Amino acid sequence: MAIGVRAMHLTIVPHVLAVAAAVMVLVWCISFRGGLAWDSSDKSLIFNVHPVLMLIGFILLSGEAIMCYKSLPLSKEVKKLIHLVVHAIALILGIVGVYAAFKYHNESNIANLYSLHSWLGIGVIVIYGLQWIYGFLVFFYPGGSGGLRSESLPWHVLVGMFVYILAVATAAIGFLEKLTFLEVSGVDKYGAEAYLVNFTAIVTILYGAFVVLTCFTQAHQADDYSYSAI
Amino acid sequence: MAIGVRAMHLTIVPHVLAVAAAVMVLVWCISFRGGLAWDSSDKSLIFNVHPVLMLIGFILLSGEAIMCYKSLPLSKEVKKLIHLVVHAIALILGIVGVYAAFKYHNESNIANLYSLHSWLGIGVIVIYGLQWIYGFLVFFYPGGSGGLRSESLPWHVLVGMFVYILAVATAAIGFLEKLTFLEVSGVDKYGAEAYLVNFTAIVTILYGAFVVLTCFTQAHQADDYSYSAI
Structure with missing residues (x-):
């Protein structure tokens, strides 16, 4: 491990940032943009x-x-299960979220898949899905040989960090894209909504930076099974 | 080091991507957008x-x-000098590039510093400058104590990777922002220019990913002074 910080202490910061980002995106979509609906005129x-x-x-x-794989005071097997289940839930919610964008485009006669945001987003979902399947097969069930696991682990961490950073960048690009459309349609460039959206993007980037930083910290003290690929 | 790849071999890929990205942005700005000028009506x-x-x-x-700090077959001192000089040139060119954006805005009566791209860009330049100054003082001249250097090194690498990834993300956001303005003004969403700009952004992101990956590879074999912070 590269830096002398304990994961469990460090992760307090990203947990707070996560709550802030969640509140900010909800305030934006509900208070400023009128709320959420799956079917609506x-x-x-x-x-x-x-x-x-x-x-x-x-x-x-x-x-x-x-x-969770670095910060929770649990055994390796329990952390691995939480890691893969939470990633699976995130991936499913992400796919539903992508579907919502297509649904909006199709019902509003807006072109699909022309922007960098959409291309990167599809790339992220595909790499994320492949990474999840590879991780499941090699590290969980049926599980690869010891050699394959130790060969794969640093690549699993690096590809995971790459796709996660790309996901955060894609989110920031998405916030900018939507806000640019809104500003072209008359939303004040220096108004409350513009600041809210830009700061949501900045809080998201800071959250992503702390998530990646966690990969370089020391795992929980009571845990003898911490991974140390990087 | 985490992965069993030699830096010098790996860096062939990002060098090729760098040439491709440079050609693409020049073709865009010269052939599609009419060329470059410092003073023009x-x-x-x-x-x-x-x-x-x-x-x-x-x-x-x-x-x-x-x-260069990982891949060149040179002594640590020479690589350090190249590292800090090339970073200084990059920072100066970056500041001139930011000034060009302000100059364009001011001479065209366009508002400054309202977009996420501009905010992140200013943040990147400031962090990059502070990182360069700290690195110069601690690792070059006058140089910190052995303890300070070894404490600082992993943070130097991590903050450097963070600000570099943020710079690449800011560039991608900038490409999307400019293309969105052009598309609102009539540029075809599925035309040659749109594809060129989006693919320039994607090549830039791939380049950035390989640059960061280099930090996790093994330094040149002849070099006994390779850093191994991460």
Whole structure:
């Protein structure tokens, strides 16, 4: 491990940031954008499902899944189970969130998959899914040989960090894209909503930075099974 | 070190990606957007200086500065000198590139510093500058004590990776922001220019990923002084 900080102490900061980001995206989508709906004649309410599910369901839950493997005072096997289950929930919520964006586009006659945000988002979901399947097969069931596991572990951590950072970047790009559309339609560039959306993106980036930093900290003291790939 | 790949072999890939990204941003700004100018009645030519300097001058040069410390077959002292000089050049070109954006805005009566891209960009330049100054003082001249150096090294690497990833994300956000403005003004969402800009962003992200991956590889074999903070 590279830095002399205990994961459990450090993760207090990202937990607080996660709550802040969740509250901020809900305030934005509910108070400023009129709320969420799966079926509505006001199609913008269908869009609002997208940022809420992608941020709270995908980014924040994934971050917690990553951190739990280092920070929880539990055995390796229990942490591994929490890690893979929370990642699976995050992935499913992320896929539903992506579907909400397509649903909004299709019902509003807006083109699909032309923007960098959409391309990166699809890339993230695909890599994330493959990473989950590979991790499940090699580290959980049926499980690879000892050699394959130790060869795979640093790559699992590195690819995981890469796709997570890409997910956070894609989220930031998404906030900017939506806000740019809103500003072109008349939302004040220096108004409360613009500040709220930009600060939600910044809190999300800070959360992502702390999640990745957790990978370089020391696991819980009582745990003899901490991974130390990086 | 976490993965059994030699830095010098791996860095062939990002070098090729760097050339590709440089050519792509030049083709975009010159062939599609009319070229570059510092003073012009066509203010968009002043803007074009911004993506060229930020990508080639800042992102690509910084990446080379990061990688050289692991990949070059030279002594630690020589690599350190190259590392800090190339980072300084990248920072100066980056500051000039940021100035070009302000110059374009001011001469075109466009508001400054309202977007997430601009906020993150200013944050990156400030953190990058502070990181450079701290690195210079502690690792180069006058140099800190042995204890301070070994305490600082992993943080230098982690903060450096953080600000570099943030710089790459800010660049991707910038490409999307500019393309969104162009598309609102009539540029085809599925046309050649849109694909060129989006793929430039994707090549830049891949380059950034390989730069960061280099930090986890093994230094050149002939070098006994390789750092191993992470």
